[in-house]
Amino acid sequence: MARQERAIRTRRAVLEAAAKVFGEYGYSAATVSDILKVAGMTKGALYFHFDSKEALARGIIEAQVEQLLPPQDLKVQEWVDQGMMLAYQLPRDPVVHAGAVLSSDPLGREHYGSAWPKLIERSVQTLAEAKERGEIHGHVVPQQTGELLASAFHGVQLFSQLEVGLRDIEVRVSGLYEHIMPAIATPAVLTRLDLSPDRGARLYAQIQPQDTQQPAPVATAG
Amino acid sequence: MARQERAIRTRRAVLEAAAKVFGEYGYSAATVSDILKVAGMTKGALYFHFDSKEALARGIIEAQVEQLLPPQDLKVQEWVDQGMMLAYQLPRDPVVHAGAVLSSDPLGREHYGSAWPKLIERSVQTLAEAKERGEIHGHVVPQQTGELLASAFHGVQLFSQLEVGLRDIEVRVSGLYEHIMPAIATPAVLTRLDLSPDRGARLYAQIQPQDTQQPAPVATAG
Numbered sequence: 001m002a003r004q005e006r007a008i009r010t011r012r013a014v015l016e017a018a019a020k021v022f023g024e025y026g027y028s029a030a031t032v033s034d035i036l037k038v039a040g041m042t043k044g045a046l047y048f049h050f051d052s053k054e055a056l057a058r059g060i061i062e063a064q065v066e067q068l069l070p071p072q073d074l075k076v077q078e079w080v081d082q083g084m085m086l087a088y089q090l091p092r093d094p095v096v097h098a099g100a101v102l103s104s105d106p107l108g109r110e111h112y113g114s115a116w117p118k119l120i121e122r123s124v125q126t127l128a129e130a131k132e133r134g135e136i137h138g139h140v141v142p143q144q145t146g147e148l149l150a151s152a153f154h155g156v157q158l159f160s161q162l163e164v165g166l167r168d169i170e171v172r173v174s175g176l177y178e179h180i181m182p183a184i185a186t187p188a189v190l191t192r193l194d195l196s197p198d199r200g201a202r203l204y205a206q207i208q209p210q211d212t213q214q215p216a217p218v219a220t221a222g
Numbered sequence: 223m224a225r226q227e228r229a230i231r232t233r234r235a236v237l238e239a240a241a242k243v244f245g246e247y248g249y250s251a252a253t254v255s256d257i258l259k260v261a262g263m264t265k266g267a268l269y270f271h272f273d274s275k276e277a278l279a280r281g282i283i284e285a286q287v288e289q290l291l292p293p294q295d296l297k298v299q300e301w302v303d304q305g306m307m308l309a310y311q312l313p314r315d316p317v318v319h320a321g322a323v324l325s326s327d328p329l330g331r332e333h334y335g336s337a338w339p340k341l342i343e344r345s346v347q348t349l350a351e352a353k354e355r356g357e358i359h360g361h362v363v364p365q366q367t368g369e370l371l372a373s374a375f376h377g378v379q380l381f382s383q384l385e386v387g388l389r390d391i392e393v394r395v396s397g398l399y400e401h402i403m404p405a406i407a408t409p410a411v412l413t414r415l416d417l418s419p420d421r422g423a424r425l426y427a428q429i430q431p432q433d434t435q436q437p438a439p440v441a442t443a444g
Contacts, residue, residue, distance in 0.1 A: 106384055147381065148397055155377020159369065162328055175370050183404040 011049045014039055015063055018056040019098035027057060027108040057102050057112035064099025065118045068207050075130035076185055077193055080177055081203055082123060083153055087173035088200025090157060091166035104154060120150050135189045145184060152176055170197040233271045236261055237285055240278040241320035249279060249330040279324050279334035286321025287340045290429050297352035298407055299415055302399055303425055304345060305375055309395035310422025312379060313388040326376060342372050357411045367406060374398055392419040 017039035021030045032053055036046055050056045067085060072078050089096040103114040124146035130136045156176050160169040174197040181190060239261035243252045254275055258268055272278045289307060294300050311318040325336040346368035352358045378398050382391040396419040403412060 104380065104384075109384075144397055145401070148378070148394070148401055151377040151381035151394070152374035152398065153377065154380060155373040155375065156370070158326065158376060158380075159373035162326075162331075172370070172373070175366055176374065179367065179370055179402045179405045181405070183401045 007049075010041070010045060011059075014041070014046055014049055014056070015059055015095050018050075019060055019094040022057070022060070022098045022102060023094065027053075027102060027105055027112075032056075054112045057108065060095055060099045061102060061113060061115045063095050064103070064115045065122075069203060070206050074135055074189060074192060075126055075133055076135045076189060079123060079126040079130060080181075080193060080195060081199065082119075082126065083149065083173055083177065084170070084195075084199040085203050086153070086200075087157075087170045088204055090169055097166075100154075100157065116150060120146050123149060135186065136184050137186060140184050145180075149176075149180070152180075170200060173197075174199070229271075232263070232267060233281075236263070236268055236271055236278070237281055237317050240272075241282055241316040244279070244282070244320045244324060245316065249275075249324060249327055249334075254278075276334045279330065282317055282321045283324060283335060283337045285317050286325070286337045287344075291425060292428050296357055296411060296414060297348055297355055298357045298411060301345060301348040301352060302403075302415060302417060303421065304341075304348065305371065305395055305399065306392070306417075306421040307425050308375070308422075309379075309392045310426055312391055319388075322376075322379065338372060342368050345371060357408065358406045359408060362406050367402075371398075371402070374402075392422060395419075396421070 014035070018030075018035045020038055021034045024030075025034065030053065032043075032046070035053075035056065036043060039046065050059055067082065069078060069081050069085060072081065086096070090100060091097070099115050102108055102112065103116055124142045127136065127140070127142035127146055131138070131140060131142060153173065153176065156172045157166070157169060160166050160172050174195055177195045181193060181195065185193065236257070240252075240257045242260055243256045246252075247256065252275065254265075254268070257275075257278065258265060261268065272281055289304065291300060291303050291307060294303065308318070312322060313319070321337050324330055324334065325338055346364045349358065349362070349364035349368055353360070353362060353364060375395065375398065378394045379388070379391060382388050382394050396417055399417045403415060403417065407415065
């Protein structure tokens with residue numbers, strides 16, 4: 001394994017360990033020692049990537065915001081895809097989940113920030129492009145609709161978390177889009193949109209590198 | 223003052239003191255002694271109404287759910303009014319605010335419950351009546367739309383709380399209804415709905431008993 005690839009994997013392992021510890025104890029109670037134990041690595045290896053607990057929280061939030069999505073014919077479909085992908089990842093990716101929890105922690109976010117501003121900025125930008133193309137109604141204000149979607153999404157996520165541990169988040173987020181798209185998209189665009197609950201799963205499968213979709217190679221002696 | 227009226231006022235004073243203490247320290251850290259200090263009353267007076275911290279939390283949640291609203295020509299307007307009234311009360315009524323905070327506390331609500339089931343039940347019931355009257359589309363499922371509104375409302379409330387201390391909650395909740403009503407209400411009904419941000423304030427003024435709208439009478443000697 002090349003040195004750079006190893007560094008990327010170590011960095012990711014640290015983030016996943018930090019995500020588990022923040023998820024279990026909350027940001028304030030979590031310590032770097034707890035994270036080292038879960039990651040099974042030395043202080044030096046961890047500090048090479050993140051020099052404090054705050055830096056770990058910032059790293060998780062940055063990783064949550066990174067999102068590769070395939071381009072679509074309709075910009076407003078890309079807008080929907082941002083949320084459907086997040087709904088798919090939340091119960092499956094501990095880093096994305098921890099990023100969401102950290103981002104809405106009223107005390108913590110004063111120190112390490114929140115993913116919300118970047119997620120909203122991207123959402124507003126995509127809506128503005130959809131509006132330029134005439135896909136959404138002229139009276140839609142991208143900033144207002146972007147903030148509304150982000151806050152409503154958060155509420156739906158919390159509801160699903162409290163009720164069934166996020167098991168129905170994709171169905172509920174799909175329902176959120178079903179309820180708001182008629183106010184936003186033009187009738188012709190509305191019929192072409194894919195808002196189905198498994199949208200995120202299909203997008204996720206599309207963006208996987210080919211080699212990781214195949215079974216892992218079996219180690220051979222020598 | 224009649225004995226019964228005095229008891230009602232004492233009970234309300236206890237709830238308001240508990241709401242302030244829960245709001246400041248959170249449920250777990252708050253103690254009955256803290257609440258007694260804020261209320262300025264004896265243990266006996268408090269325990270006459272509420273025999274534990276849990277009972278106080280339940281009392282706050284019950285008070286949050288009580289909501290008097292004037293009947294409207296359209297049932298779906300009554301559905302909107304439930305949320306617009308709550309949006310008006312949240313930054314102004316400490317008991318309603320504490321009820322909302324307690325209801326979404328994942329650890330606490332296992333002990334004292336949550337206002338959400340009752341609020342959703344009322345919302346679903348009103349939507350079902352609106353559907354029977356043909357005010358909303360036939361494909362609307364009241365249970366799904368009721369849960370969606372409750373969870374999205376909670377997210378909007380949290381966003382407004384974190385960003386500006388609830389100062390714009392009425393504008394944001396009005397925006398939430400603007401975004402979801404076209405998916406729900408028939409076109410003819412849609413044009414008749416009042417979704418404006420000051421809807422809650424106007425409803426609140428309507429339901430005040432006449433005497434409390436006038437200045438308090440000046441006390442005269444003997």
